[in-house]
Amino acid sequence: DTLRVGMECTYAPFNYRTSDGKLEGYDVDVAKGISEIIGVDFEYVCQEWDGMIPALLANKFDLIIASMSITDKRKEQIDFSSPYRNSVGRIVGPVGKDLKLFDDKGQPVVGNFDGLRIGVERASTYFEWFSAKLPKADLVLYDSNEAMYLDLKNGRVDVIMTNPMKAHLSFLSGEGKGKYEFIGPEVNEPKFFGPGVGVGLRKGNDELRDKISAAIRKLIREGKLKEYALKIFPFQIHDDAWAEE
Amino acid sequence: MIEATFMNKPNDTMIQLIGVGKRFGQFEALKQVSLEVRRGEKIVLCGPSGSGKSTLIRCINRMEEHTSGRIIIDGRELTDRTKDINAVRREVGMVFQSFNLFPHMTILKNLTIAQRLVRKTPEKEAKEVAMHYLKRVKIPEQASKYPVQLSGGQQQRVAIARALCMKPQIMLFDEPTSALDPEMISEVLDVMVDLARDGMTMICVTHEMGFARSVADRVMFMDGGQLIEEGDPETFFANPRNERTALFLRQILRH
């Protein structure tokens, strides 16, 4: 018995393909861990981000393990397991521009976003956040994260909002080093970003969902998640409290 | 003319039209045409463009269905029944103005295909028949070429040979030389004269008056879907009785 798992395959370091064709990354490790515990083989399907949920609903695959944050809006359509990774957003922009996008309380300063072209992924939590908080913002929508870094570098957008862990690793410590930096604090509002990142599944599969949630808790308890994170980052990217039911 | 029909032995009458009409929607292309052709007779049909000459001979092998009157070919009446029609068509060969050879087949294949499909003649025999008629039209050496590789005159001779391969009792010609260059006309007419001498029953739409003079038993003039005048060639050309005929003949003969 196998289950099909949808992911982007271009979202390093969480899920991506190496030049020799292997899928790697934190999401992939988590998936493998779950697969071992519940005793079901996984098969991976690559899918562009904006079609991820429609594809799951259309039965193109059975699970989403693709760094998808658990949000209320998404929960109207699909179910989530308990979280396996933190979900936060942060703005990245060029070094040395004193943009003052946030006030002392960490809230966005609406006027200071005027005239900025802001890159976000289509159908992402960041997009939701902007739509709600800054409906007038000039958003440029991307199908993939990497295209967004390219365009930031090429000057097609002024700032982007993205996952800070990913940005740190794939961009700020690489190509963007010295030229780009985080602007403002981490944005972490559960209303938009949810309690974290979970495994998505179609509604009505409660048994499977509970099995997966249990598996994730087991991974936390056994320190596996920490191990996966430390392969990439110098810190863990989950909350140990999630191990409790 | 209908009266006259009953005087002949039926065996002698090859083609008989009784009050034949043909409509295309509102338009009456043939109006009450009656005509009788004896076995071995040669008819030349002339008349201005649009007068219904093509329509008339196309009704005779049922390329068009007549809408009123009766057509009887060699004792068989043309009706809606398909079986009969293919039987009749086998007896009636037709040669078109634009040759209508099958462009994707060699000359030999053009001549054998219908024999094999329609008459179920075995391959070998079909080829012999084909070569026989190719010799008759004097181009046996072209057998393996494709139609476009032949001159117009040669193509028309192949078309005649193709019709002859089906061993028809009657041959219909619809302006067989009008798409040809002047020099090629005579080579086709030669073949037709030759056929005429052999006693084939023929109806030929043509404006080649030399040909009409030398082979036609009767020349007929059509206008507005009707047979206006007929006669033996000499009197027809010399003394057309009808006004319209005279005008037409003057126009095509003047220069």
Added chain:
Amino acid sequence: MIEATFMNKPNDTMIQLIGVGKRFGQFEALKQVSLEVRRGEKIVLCGPSGSGKSTLIRCINRMEEHTSGRIIIDGRELTDRTKDINAVRREVGMVFQSFNLFPHMTILKNLTIAQRLVRKTPEKEAKEVAMHYLKRVKIPEQASKYPVQLSGGQQQRVAIARALCMKPQIMLFDEPTSALDPEMISEVLDVMVDLARDGMTMICVTHEMGFARSVADRVMFMDGGQLIEEGDPETFFANPRNERTALFLRQILRH
């Protein structure tokens, strides 16, 4: 014939060809053709298909470039220089087998466009000239129609009028009636006879022997790219000296 040239006053010689040859790649379409046409002379050119008749007259207004020999039109030799060519072409009108009227222009526009572009005639005058020649070919009432709305014979008469509007010294006709229905041929030939009577210099490729008899000063026969025989019409048709000519005439006149 070259000797004879020097006997005439140059003014009298309208077209002079001296040993003209034309090759298409390997193929020699014209071989050493020499010919002299006096002002006002009417020449009818005949011969089998592919003999080079069209090529010959097309060389005369340089639609084709001859590859050897000399062509002199009204004292101007045809060479590579473009300026000269357009000057010569203005003196030489040409009428084609397939009319070649400009389909997107009215009849009047067909007749005025070249006047305006080439001769720089003012609009009003060009229209007057056009109407004059349309009257001459007897269809002034068609001026505002488009070519497709006219019959073949009318189209060919427009083509003649179009050429005349440029007031050429010479008219070339390449089988002007062979694409026409039998009934329309005479109306075009009438116009050409009329022109001939007016003293226009004409070279006409045609197989209309009635026309040749009534207007040609000389009839010439071509075969295999060469002028084989010439003569005045009566003797040419009655007593062809050459074997090939006789054969050809027998073929086109027999039926």
Added chain:
Amino acid sequence: MNIGIVFDAIPRMLGGIVMTFQLLLLSLAIGTMIAVLLLLMRISGRWWLSWPAQFYTYVFRGTPILVQIFIVYYGLPQFEWIRESIFWPILRDPFGCAILALSLNTGAYLSEIFRGGVLAVERGLLEAGAALGMSATHRFIYITTPLAIRIALPAYGNEVISLMKSTALASTITLVDMTGIGRTIVAETFAPYQVFLSLAIVYVAITWIIQRSVKRLEVYLGRSTAR
């Protein structure tokens, strides 16, 4: 199926129609100019003009438009010197990139269509023009061009429709044309069926309008050749 989604989606997607038409008309105009240039190069009779034109056409007709769009948008900025060139303001802008890729592509197709039209003009008519003493330029302007336009018009109409459909690919490089908006709505509502189907119907309607206009133009231009 939730029909309400459709009623919400259609007005929003129509908001992208302006972008779709901007893309269509601008790249059609530029593409037509490129095509005329290529046509003149090809019929010039000079190999050093005709060969490059042929090569251009071969490359642009032989590769998918989506790949061309990606090369222009994502590919070109790989090079420092492009980012510092005077073309950068155009290439920086996704709209500029889309216009560039679409015009280059449609130019190749249109040049073939124009060439077909020019070659289909009856030789006899040009000869008649020559026999009347008209110069080569006059013949090209007064005989070849008007007739070639008539002949090429139906094919040109089809290419306009192709181009309109290609503009939908602009959504892959962040432009918010009708398809871009449609994809965003799908990402919000997770109702691809309803949204894409209504979007398709909008495109079919535009196609129909283009077809009708071209037909009318054909009738208008062909009035002289109708009996």
Added chain:
Amino acid sequence: MEALNGWWDDYLLASVTVAKVFVCSLILMVIFGLLGASAKLSSNRLANAVGNAYTVFFRGTPEILVILLLYFGSAVSLTTIARVFDPSVAFVDIPPFWAGSIAIALVVGSYATETFRGAFNGVKSGSIEAARALGMNGLQTFFYIRIPEMWRIALPPFGNHMLSLIKDTALISIIGLNETLFVAKQAASTTGKPFTMYIVVGLIYLGFSTAITISVLLLEALANRHIQRRPS
């Protein structure tokens, strides 16, 4: 260029996928085209309407939308249909390979419909009349006269349809089919060399197009061998 190291095998594998999609969609395209043409030529009004609706819809809709519709929509509608017959069915589904192949075959098939229809009508009526006059029946005329002639007329536009098909395969990357453009996207994000990666895709497609063009030219020469005039 060294950026390409390690990606060659991915491109190769992806090219094989492209070829597979091409072959499958080609077969489907011919089927859709012939069905469409028969529907449009039929005297049945319903068939006519269906044929017209088919061509109007698929010629007017961007390929990318058809692909997305089929990929996401097929499961919804197929499942609904399947449940009518067997309520226990959980999900019916078309994988990206087939969703993509069917989608582009539907689009190009709508163009082929017109080609086939035109070719049927374009066979000179003279040949057909001659066949009838010789007493050949409808079926014989169809197979011995119509089809061989039609094939010659339809071949050049058919070549163009094949080129459209091969180029449309690139769009299937959007629904995640692992073909060349999809590989290039991944490689571009890993190596940061998008130009290099996409140019390779362009060259691969140019190769495919060239191969198709040459094959069509050869086939045309074969089909037209009988209308080659004799050298004069």
